[in-house]
Amino acid sequence: MRPSHLLAVGALVLPLSALAADPHSYAQPDQVRVTHLDLDLKVDFPHKQLDGQATLKLDWKDAKAKSLVLDTRELKIASIEGIDAAGKATALKYALAPNDKELGSKLTIATPQHPSQVRIVYTTVPTASGLQWLTPEQTADKKLPFMFSQSESIHARSWVPLQDSPAIRFTYNAHVTAPKDVRVVMSALNDANHPLDGDFSFSQPHPIPSYLLAIAAGDIAAKETGPRSAVYAEPSIVGKAAKEFEDTDKLIKTAESLYGPYAWGRYDLLVLPPSFPFGGMENPNMTFATPTLLVGDKSLVSVISHELAHSWSGNLVTSAAWRDIWLNEGFTTYVQGRITEAVYGKTLADEEALISARGLEKNIKDIPENAQRLAPKPGIGADDSISEVPYDKGSWFLRTLEQRFGRETFDAYLKGYFAHFAFQSITTEQMLDYLKANLFDKNPGKMSWDEVKQWVYDPGIPKNAPLPDSPRFNAIDKERASFLAGSLAADKLDAKSWNTQEWMYFLDGLPDVTPLDKIKQIDAAWHLTGTPNAEIGMRWYSHAIAAGDKDVWPAAAEHMTRIGRLYLTMPLYRAFVKTPDGLAYAQQVYDKAKSGYHPLTQQAVETLIEKAKKNGSK
Numbered sequence: 001m002r003p004s005h006l007l008a009v010g011a012l013v014l015p016l017s018a019l020a021a022d023p024h025s026y027a028q029p030d031q032v033r034v035t036h037l038d039l040d041l042k043v044d045f046p047h048k049q050l051d052g053q054a055t056l057k058l059d060w061k062d063a064k065a066k067s068l069v070l071d072t073r074e075l076k077i078a079s080i081e082g083i084d085a086a087g088k089a090t091a092l093k094y095a096l097a098p099n100d101k102e103l104g105s106k107l108t109i110a111t112p113q114h115p116s117q118v119r120i121v122y123t124t125v126p127t128a129s130g131l132q133w134l135t136p137e138q139t140a141d142k143k144l145p146f147m148f149s150q151s152e153s154i155h156a157r158s159w160v161p162l163q164d165s166p167a168i169r170f171t172y173n174a175h176v177t178a179p180k181d182v183r184v185v186m187s188a189l190n191d192a193n194h195p196l197d198g199d200f201s202f203s204q205p206h207p208i209p210s211y212l213l214a215i216a217a218g219d220i221a222a223k224e225t226g227p228r229s230a231v232y233a234e235p236s237i238v239g240k241a242a243k244e245f246e247d248t249d250k251l252i253k254t255a256e257s258l259y260g261p262y263a264w265g266r267y268d269l270l271v272l273p274p275s276f277p278f279g280g281m282e283n284p285n286m287t288f289a290t291p292t293l294l295v296g297d298k299s300l301v302s303v304i305s306h307e308l309a310h311s312w313s314g315n316l317v318t319s320a321a322w323r324d325i326w327l328n329e330g331f332t333t334y335v336q337g338r339i340t341e342a343v344y345g346k347t348l349a350d351e352e353a354l355i356s357a358r359g360l361e362k363n364i365k366d367i368p369e370n371a372q373r374l375a376p377k378p379g380i381g382a383d384d385s386i387s388e389v390p391y392d393k394g395s396w397f398l399r400t401l402e403q404r405f406g407r408e409t410f411d412a413y414l415k416g417y418f419a420h421f422a423f424q425s426i427t428t429e430q431m432l433d434y435l436k437a438n439l440f441d442k443n444p445g446k447m448s449w450d451e452v453k454q455w456v457y458d459p460g461i462p463k464n465a466p467l468p469d470s471p472r473f474n475a476i477d478k479e480r481a482s483f484l485a486g487s488l489a490a491d492k493l494d495a496k497s498w499n500t501q502e503w504m505y506f507l508d509g510l511p512d513v514t515p516l517d518k519i520k521q522i523d524a525a526w527h528l529t530g531t532p533n534a535e536i537g538m539r540w541y542s543h544a545i546a547a548g549d550k551d552v553w554p555a556a557a558e559h560m561t562r563i564g565r566l567y568l569t570m571p572l573y574r575a576f577v578k579t580p581d582g583l584a585y586a587q588q589v590y591d592k593a594k595s596g597y598h599p600l601t602q603q604a605v606e607t608l609i610e611k612a613k614k615n616g617s618k
């Protein structure tokens with residue numbers, strides 16, 4: 001617990017320092033807090049912009065405060081007015097600071113009268129970092145344009161002026177107009193039967209942090225998958241998606257049986273076009289998901305378990321700053337494993353836990369020391385804080401707690417933790433105080449507090465971190481070793497029965513640069529080039545490119561052009577840029593693929609290619 005300066009926020013008490021401490025927001029929540037947002041927007045496809053106004057309800061905390069400071073990025077602001085308690089509007093003076101590359105433009109609004117609301121009339125720009133605009137040709141059905149948002153981590157400010165910090169929660173209503181036949185959905189309650197009349201209204205009655213603000217619009221059909229769940233997707237995809245995600249209701253019930261009632265009402269899923277840069281995004285009531293999950297055998301449904309788990313860890317209990325993001329992602333990856341185990345069995349859950357742990361062991365040496373900490377020291381970027389450390393090290397820490405304290409005790413603890421901090425944004429230190437009082441002090445002798453501090457504050461992975469046992473993975477380790485040693489032919493690998501995770505594990509365990517003849521033998525026997533399974537494809541092409549197998553280049557390029565999901569596409573770029581030929585080819589692929597990529601993916605690829613060119617010319 002941080003000492004002194006306790007500030008009451010409704011029923012919640014947070015140390016003042018926790019509220020003022022988000023280095024990725026200009027907001028000054030110790031002076032004034034946004035409690036509610038009313039959006040009125042028009043989706044303007046021809047100009048690739050959102051056009052309208054945001055009205056923010058304010059709760060003044062400091063009687064001496066003279067201004068309201070908001071986060072914005074590239075917003076074109078037309079006017080700002082304050083509205084007093086009687087509803088009278090007055091124009092307000094404001095200043096928009098020059099754009100900071102990471103944080104955007106600080107918007108300072110002069111508010112000496114402490115208005116109860118502020119209304120901002122504005123327009124977004126086509127390059128807004130939190131929005132992607134697709135032409136009809138860039139969609140599956142090629143009929144209508146499509147747009148969607150990705151606000152996490154600090155991109156909500158590129159489409160709504162607000163206090164863009166996870167420490168600040170607000171409810172919202174929205175009225176959105178769009179061309180006829182377009183469906184608009186948001187991170188709020190959605191109605192699958194809403195007519196496509198171009199006029200949509202939404203309500204999110206629960207207070208959410210800004211990074212969970214979300215919108216999408218396009219040729220979107222809906223299909224029920226249960227009494228409180230539906231899948232939304234382009235019409236040609238919605239049937240396939242509903243089949244792949246038909247277990248959604250079962251997943252919700254399982255999560256509820258572990259961690260208490262689902263707090264949000266409906267749980268719907270939106271399958272986006274392939275340029276979506278992530279696997280899934282846990283927007284409340286409406287998870288956004290990549291179509292790369294649609295493999296036909298439900299083998300990648302864990303991503304849905306993950307996004308659903310966020311309904312507890314993240315959306316209900318949120319990290320107060322990006323530095324604490326492991327409170328969202330580590331807890332969620334742990335809960336995801338528990339849902340997978342209950343619905344699809346322990347074998348699969350253990351395999352996924354092992355893939356996550358082995359991947360972290362392999363990659364952690366390449367992560368800067370500070371970012372290897374669950375709770376890094378100051379100086380880490382908001383998007384950079386979302387590495388595999390919060391996910392894989394965070395969930396590993398929770399699996400360690402479960403093992404030491406026993407599942408029954410730990411489950412009861414975690415359920416209580418979610419209930420205690422529901423609809424709050426907390427710091428690592430608040431979580432640790434609660435952990436000490438409610439798990440460690442009540443069950444002494446199971447684990448030392450020094451071990452906890454090592455997990456949370458030290459770089460690297462603690463020695464003796466427990467790993468699940470997987471007999472199937474052990475068998476694959478043996479086969480891989482025999483194959484590499486030349487004592488087992490590729491076609492004699494027992495791979496016919498391997499599931500997606502087992503192929504992933506086999507490929508993850510190949511040497512960074514596998515001999516070219518071995519790569520050729522695997523492909524001749526198992527035809528991995530051209531695989532429709534992007535998890536397998538990402539691993540396979542990375543190895544084949546590293547081995548110097550130019551025959552896979554066209555198929556790799558097809559994978560990179562088709563898929564804009566960072567995790568599945570960046571490893572191929574990374575493999576290509578290691579040689580001059582590969583670098584030139586990567587540039588060619590990117591030039592063609594660029595228009596279909598999300599701004600975040602474009603930025604990541606361009607940074608990588610520029611860096612490789614610089615290093616190469618030295």
Ligand SMILES: [Zn+2]
Binds near residue numbers: 332
């Ligand atoms: Zn997540």
